[in-house]
Structure formats: structure tokens, C-alpha cells
Amino acid sequence: MNLDAVTTALVQVGLTLVVIVALVAILEGFLYLLLVRTLKTRLAVPLMLVAPAVVGLAILIVFPLLWELNVSFTKMSLRNFRDPGFLGLGNDMFVGITNYIEVFTLPVLKLTGFWQLFLQTVVWTVINITFHVLGGLALALLLHRPMRGKGIYRALIILPWAIPQVIALLVWRTEYNFEFGAVNQLLGLVGMAPVPWLSDPFWNFAAMIITNVWLGIPFMMVLILGGLQSISAEYYEAAEMDGATSRQSFRAITLPLLRPVLTPAIILGTVWTFNNINVPFFINQNELESSDILVTALFRQAFQYNRYGDAAAFAFVIFAILLVFTVFYVRRTGSLKGAYE
Amino acid sequence: MSGQPVVQPIPIVGTKKRTATTGRRDSFRKRLLIHSILIFACVVAAFPIVRVFSVALRPGNRLLDSNFSLIPDGATLDAFVSVLTKSDLPLWLFNSLVITTGTSFVGLAIAATSAYAFSRFKFPGRGVGLTMLLATQLIPAAMLLVPLYILATQFQMANSFVGMVIALSVTSVPFSIWILKGYYDTVPVELEEAARIDGCSQLEAFWRILLPLSTPALVIVFLFNFLAAWNDYFLARILISKEDLLTWPLGLQRFQAQFQTQWNELAAASIIISIPVVLLFLYSSKWLISGVTAGGVKG
Numbered sequence: 001m002n003l004d005a006v007t008t009a010l011v012q013v014g015l016t017l018v019v020i021v022a023l024v025a026i027l028e029g030f031l032y033l034l035l036v037r038t039l040k041t042r043l044a045v046p047l048m049l050v051a052p053a054v055v056g057l058a059i060l061i062v063f064p065l066l067w068e069l070n071v072s073f074t075k076m077s078l079r080n081f082r083d084p085g086f087l088g089l090g091n092d093m094f095v096g097i098t099n100y101i102e103v104f105t106l107p108v109l110k111l112t113g114f115w116q117l118f119l120q121t122v123v124w125t126v127i128n129i130t131f132h133v134l135g136g137l138a139l140a141l142l143l144h145r146p147m148r149g150k151g152i153y154r155a156l157i158i159l160p161w162a163i164p165q166v167i168a169l170l171v172w173r174t175e176y177n178f179e180f181g182a183v184n185q186l187l188g189l190v191g192m193a194p195v196p197w198l199s200d201p202f203w204n205f206a207a208m209i210i211t212n213v214w215l216g217i218p219f220m221m222v223l224i225l226g227g228l229q230s231i232s233a234e235y236y237e238a239a240e241m242d243g244a245t246s247r248q249s250f251r252a253i254t255l256p257l258l259r260p261v262l263t264p265a266i267i268l269g270t271v272w273t274f275n276n277i278n279v280p281f282f283i284n285q286n287e288l289e290s291s292d293i294l295v296t297a298l299f300r301q302a303f304q305y306n307r308y309g310d311a312a313a314f315a316f317v318i319f320a321i322l323l324v325f326t327v328f329y330v331r332r333t334g335s336l337k338g339a340y341e
Numbered sequence: 342m343s344g345q346p347v348v349q350p351i352p353i354v355g356t357k358k359r360t361a362t363t364g365r366r367d368s369f370r371k372r373l374l375i376h377s378i379l380i381f382a383c384v385v386a387a388f389p390i391v392r393v394f395s396v397a398l399r400p401g402n403r404l405l406d407s408n409f410s411l412i413p414d415g416a417t418l419d420a421f422v423s424v425l426t427k428s429d430l431p432l433w434l435f436n437s438l439v440i441t442t443g444t445s446f447v448g449l450a451i452a453a454t455s456a457y458a459f460s461r462f463k464f465p466g467r468g469v470g471l472t473m474l475l476a477t478q479l480i481p482a483a484m485l486l487v488p489l490y491i492l493a494t495q496f497q498m499a500n501s502f503v504g505m506v507i508a509l510s511v512t513s514v515p516f517s518i519w520i521l522k523g524y525y526d527t528v529p530v531e532l533e534e535a536a537r538i539d540g541c542s543q544l545e546a547f548w549r550i551l552l553p554l555s556t557p558a559l560v561i562v563f564l565f566n567f568l569a570a571w572n573d574y575f576l577a578r579i580l581i582s583k584e585d586l587l588t589w590p591l592g593l594q595r596f597q598a599q600f601q602t603q604w605n606e607l608a609a610a611s612i613i614i615s616i617p618v619v620l621l622f623l624y625s626s627k628w629l630i631s632g633v634t635a636g637g638v639k640g
Contacts (some may be wrong), residue, residue: 005432005585012502013439020447036555045543046462047608050470051457053514061477062509064488071488091488139382142375145367149376155381162622164572166590167611170597171389172606182392201592214385274479277575299483303579306489315484327435 002187024052072312073101074243081308097285099313108297108314109305121274121293124209126282128264128273131213134222141254143221146230152227161218169282172211173198176283199233201290204283212279227261228254263333274322294318343539395420397608420609432585433592437571440505440588447510448457452517452562453555455549459518460525461533471522482575490579493538500583505608508576513566520565524558525551564625582617 032052064261065323072092074080107113139157143150160168175181176197184194197207231254239249277295298318302311312336367375367601395554397415424430425473458464459471481484491501498504532554533546552559574590587595596607 002429002432002585006435008585009439009502013443013506015505015574016506017443017447019505043462043464046464049458050455050464052451053518054470055512056451056511059479060508061480061485064485064492065480067492068484068488073490076491077459081415130484139379142379146373147372147375153379153383157379157386159386159619159624162619163390163615164590164618166572166574166593168389170593170607171393171611175389175392182388263350275479277482289509292490295481295483298481299486299575303612308491309549313486315481315487319479319480319484322481323476326479 007153027055029053046232054178066316068312070314071309073097074309075099076308077310078306078308078311095309099310102310103314103317109292109300111261112289112292112297114314114317117292117294117297120205121295124205124212124280125270125273128212129269130217131209132220132273133262133266133268135213135217136224136335139217139221140224142230146223154222157221158218160215161222164281165215165278168215169278171209172207172214173283173285176207198284198287201288204288204291208280208283211283212273212276215279216269216273220269222256223265227258230261231257267329267333270329271322271326290327291293294321351610372507383416389597393608394610396604399605399614420605421613424606424610424613428583428606428610429587429592430589430594430613432612433587433589436502436586437588437590440502440509441567444506444509444570445563448513448517448566449505449559449563450519451510453512453552455514456525457551458519459522461530461547471519474518477515486575486579489576493580499580500586504588505576508580509570509573513569516561517566520562521555523560524555528554560625564621566601568618568622 007118028051031048035041035047056170075095076093080093104114143154156296171235175183178184178196181197183197195203197203225327235253236249239253244252275295276295277299279297280291280293281299284296286304292300295318298311298314301307301314365450365589395413397420398418400417400419404578424447459467493499519613534547535548536550537543572590573588577588577591581591593610596610
């Protein structure tokens with residue numbers, strides 16, 4: 001190891017941490033003087049407790065997003081990489097809502113337009129979540145019974161979730177290789193023709209979905225397993241006494257009692273899948289434009305084509321779609337009731 | 342608000358005939374079927390990982406071999422030795438480790454204190470704050486990368502760990518606050534009240550009573566922050582390009598290009614990076630689940 005590099009890392013990270021701690025101390029001291037000494041308010045303690053998080057999130061999320069909103073009204077790009085000012089005041093960067101209109105009217109990337117990307121994202125999310133929930137539910141039901149080797153099964157099935165995602169994805173990418181990848185070799189063993197996983201748009205999209213289903217099932221399985229464990233065995237005993245078949249118990253007991261776990265898990269899973277940039281990015285390696293979903297298209301537009309103004313507008317459109325979906329779904333299922341007590 | 346899912350009485354269907362077969366045992370064929378399905382699932386889950394091991398053991402002249410034997414002909418540990426001594430992998434791992442450890446502690450400290458305020462106090466902006474914290478979960482990563490990249494370039498923070506540490510410390514805070522708030526909510530307030538009657542100040546009660554009782558949740562949140570920072574690729578990708586500052590996900594990609602994809606070395610490096618994380622993960626997975634179900638997801 002290069003000793004200089006080691007020192008650089010330690011010094012940079014260490015100094016940053018020291019500065020963060022010092023800034024928090026200054027902030028708290030200021031708040032103490034203001035709230036406790038001057039205003040003498042009873043709210044002093046909670047406000048001082050949340051202050052570091054509020055300031056941190058303001059610096060890292062609120063300010064960048066406001067700044068991005070500003071950029072979305074300008075023609076900032078690699079060619080026009082200057083300070084956009086506020087809404088282009090005093091310079092000619094301001095383009096109004098042109099970028100927002102162009103998200104829908106011009107191709108977002110070189111060829112692919114918004115509606116195709118949106119459709120692909122919906123297909124991607126729906127197929128993935130369906131398989132995650134059904135696969136997770138099936139495995140959880142199988143594992144939720146007294147049997148030998150349960151711990152080993154569970155540990156092995158969790159593996160896809162446990163290994164660092166970048167590594168899992170690089171491995172899958174190599175296994176999709178037309179000639180040498182394990183997937184095509186296995187297909188060959190059962191007498192099927194090799195599939196062009198990396199070059200054909202349809203199969204590339206299929207490869208992304210297969211990989212993400214593989215990655216996502218363990219999380220759902222473990223969550224559902226936790227839900228199953230919290231259902232009292234008495235219900236099943238009573239149902240059995242009354243002669244219910246196992247299918248009847250499943251529909252009348254298991255499913256309704258799993259809902260408090262399933263509903264938030266589905267919302268969270270949908271948001272994560274919709275926003276999943278890792279899987280499409282690493283399986284496709286930024287090659288086929290046709291395999292992009294909204295978030296990878298956003299990354300490509302910003303960091304490959306360097307169209308920052310367009311990308312900023314596109315980002316807010318994506319965020320709005322997700323916000324509308326979530327508010328609608330949370331309202332309908334009432335799944336967050338009680339969290340605010 | 343307890344962490345247990347709300348259990349409501351359920352009308353029981355089918356009251357026709359009564360059988361006294363409580364605790365029925367599955368037939369042999371049914372058990373065989375269940376075990377076969379589970380074994381199949383395990384094989385599918387573990388297959389890519391087993392492949393990586395076998396590729397890592399391959400000697401340099403057989404990288405594109407197409408057989409499936411677990412231990413290849415002429416198996417050798419050369420690839421492991423080579424990535425540890427001839428490549429920058431140790432440095433990449435060191436960089437990742439320093440950043441990840443530092444940011445996890447900062448993130449945990451910020452989240453633990455704010456979650457206490459959200460759990461135990463009423464203050465103006467509390468409900469709005471909780472909603473905003475949830476809303477941050479909807480922000481696509483790429484959406485934040487655009488302004489962070491431009492701001493970092495303008496404030497001269499590109500190619501240094503300063504920006505990475507600040508950004509990674511804060512990104513997990515919203516989710517951490519939700520998990521910890523959910524956990525704190527399950528700890529009875531009476532314990533802290535009793536301590537205050539005995540003369541503790543409010544913050545002493547938090548420090549001496551609530552925090553120790555919340556150790557499982559704190560461990561989970563720390564691990565969660567740790568894994569999130571350890572696996573970060575995109576932030577590092579837009580902020581870091583200097584060779585000495587690479588973190589392992591970036592370094593691993595250099596491997597692909599720099600050595601014309603020596604599969605065995607890439608595989609060996611992957612294993613070295615994964616082993617500690619997988620062990621940590623498997624060790625804590627039970628906690629991870631109970632913590633997430635009790636606090637974050639359920640509310």
C-alpha cells in the first residue's frame with residue numbers, strides 16, 4: 001500500500017469529521033444561548049436535538065434540490081457550464097419551462113423518448129414486485145414450518161441480498177456473456193439455443209429483470225417470514241378444529257394478518273424498484289439505450305450527455321410521478337396511520 | 342405504539358365438520374417436495390457465488406474454460422496473492438473502510454438524537470418533519486447526483502473525501518430516524534420518568550436509560566449505514582477520479598479495464614471484498630429484520 005495515499009485518506013476523513021463535530025458544537029451553543037438563555041422556551045430541548053439533522057438535511061438535500069430546481073429552468077450543459085444565477089437573472093441562461101416541455105416532446109436520450117422510458121419503468125416495476133412478493137411469500141410459507149435444516153436454507157437463500165450489490169451485478173454481467181457465460185451454457189445443456197442477453201434489446205431487458213428478481217426475493221422473504229412469525233398459532237388451531245382446509249386458513253387467516261407487513265413492504269419495494277439504478281446500470285453497462293428505465297436515462301442524460309438543465313427538469317418529472325403514486329397508495333391503504341402518534 | 346402488527350379477531354370459516362387432528366404431520370411425499378423446492382431455491386441463490394469461487398481458483402491460461410466443475414483443473418490461489426500484492430486493492434479497501442466507518446458513526450449520532458425528539462416530544466413542525474423524512478425516500482439517487490456533482494465541482498470538493506464524508510453521513514439519516522423512532526416508541530416512557538424522579542435530567546435519562554435499552558436498534562442502524570456507505574458506487578463515481586482516492590467499487594471496475602479483464606483476479610478480489618460483509622450481514626440479519634419491521638416499515 002502506498003503510504004502517502006493512506007495518510008491522505010486518514011487526514012481528509014479525520015479533518016472532515018472534526019469539522020463536522022465542531023460545527024455541531026457551534027450550532028448547539030448558539031441554540032442554547034438563543035432558546036434557553038434568551039427565549040427561555042420549553043421547546044429548547046427538542047429543537048436542539050433535531051437541529052443537527054435539520055441542518056445536515058438542509059445542506060445535503062434541500063439546498064441541492066432547490067438549486068437543481070433553479071438549474072431546471074436554464075440551459076446549463078457542458079457547453080454552458082457557468083453559474084446559472086438565480087433564474088438566470090443577469091445572464092442569458094434562463095429558458096423558462098422549455099426543459100419541462102421538452103421532456104415530453106423531444107427524445108430524452110439520443111433516440112428514446114419519455115413515454116417509452118415510462119412504459120418500460122412501469123413494466124420493470126410491476127414484473128419485479130410481482131415476482132418478489134410471490135417468490136418471497138412462497139419461500140416464507142415453506143420455511144415457516146418445523147423442519148430440519150431451516151437455518152441453512154435461510155442463510156443460503158439470503159445470500160443474494162447479503163453480497164455487495166456491485167459485485168453480484170458484475171458477476172451476473174459476466175454470466176450473461178454469449179459464449180462463456182453460465183446462463184447460455186446451462187441453456188445449452190438442456191438443448192436450447194444461446195440467447196444474446198447483452199446485445200438484443202428484449203433479452204437485455206429480460207436479463208435485468210431476472211437479475212433483479214434474484215436480488216430482491218430474499219428481502220421480501222425475510223420480511224414476510226417476520227410477519228408470519230407474529231401470527232398466533234391459536235388461529236390456525238381454532239380453524240383446524242372447525243375443519244378449515246389449509247387453503248381456507250391461508251385466505252382467512254394468513255393473508256389478512258400479513259397485510260400490516262405486506263402493504264408497507266410493497267410500497268417501499270415499489271419505490272426502490274422504480275428508483276433502482278444499480279441493476280439496469282451494471283447489467284447493461286450503459287450500452288443499449290433501449291434498456292434504460294427512467295432513472296438510468298436520467299443518469300445517462302446528466303453524466304454521459306452532460307445536459308444538466310434538461311436532466312434537472314427530467315428529475316423533477318420523475319419525482320412527481322413517484323410522489324403522486326405514493327400519496328395515492330398510502331391514502332388508499334392507510335398504511336401509515338399510527339406512525340404520527 | 343407497539344411494534345407488533347395489530348392482530349384483530351378473525352371470523353373462522355367452515356364450521357361444518359370437526360376433526361381432532363391437531364398438529365398434523367406432513368406426509369413423506371409432501372416433505373420431499375418442500376425440501377426439493379427449498380434446495381432448488383438455495384442452488385439458484387448460491388450458484389453465481391459458487392461460480393465466482395471456481396473462477397477465482399482457475400489458473401491464468403484457462404480463464405475462458407466452459408466446464409462447471411467446482412474445483413477447476415490445476416486450481417491455484419495465485420489470483421488471490423496477485424490482487425493482494427500487485428494491485429491497489431488493499432488501498433481501495435482501506436479508503437472504503439475509513440470513509441464508511443467515519444460516516445456511519447456521524448450518521449448514527451445525528452439520527453439517534455433527532456429520533457429521540459420525534460419520539461418523546463411534541464414540537465411545532467413534528468408531523469411535517471416526519472412526512473418530509475419519508476418523502477426523501479422517494480428521491481431517485483440520480484436526482485441528487487446532478488446538483489451534488491455541479492456543486493462539488495464549483496466548491497472544489499471533487500476528488501477529495503470531504504464531499505463524500507459529508508454526503509454519506511447524511512444520506513441514511515432519514516431512514517435511520519424512522520427506524521430508531523419506531524424502536525424508541527416501543528420502550529415505555531415510565532422508565533425515563535422514574536429516572537427523572539430519581540434526579541436525572543431529561544438528557545441523562547435519554548443517555549442512561551433509553552440508549553442502552555435501544556442497543557439492538559442502534560446496532561441495526563449502524564450496520565444499515567455501514568452497508569449503504571460500503572456499497573456506494575454512484576457518489577464515488579461522480580466525485581472521485583484520482584487513482585489514490587478510489588474506493589473499492591470504482592477500483593473493481595479499473596480491474597476490468599486495466600488488466601483486460603483477468604476474470605480470475607476480478608473474482609478473487611470480489612471474494613476478498615465480500616467475505617467480511619457477508620459474515621457481518623448473516624450475523625446481524627435477524628436483528629436487521631426485527632428492527633426494520635418493528636420500526637421503519639411498520640411505523
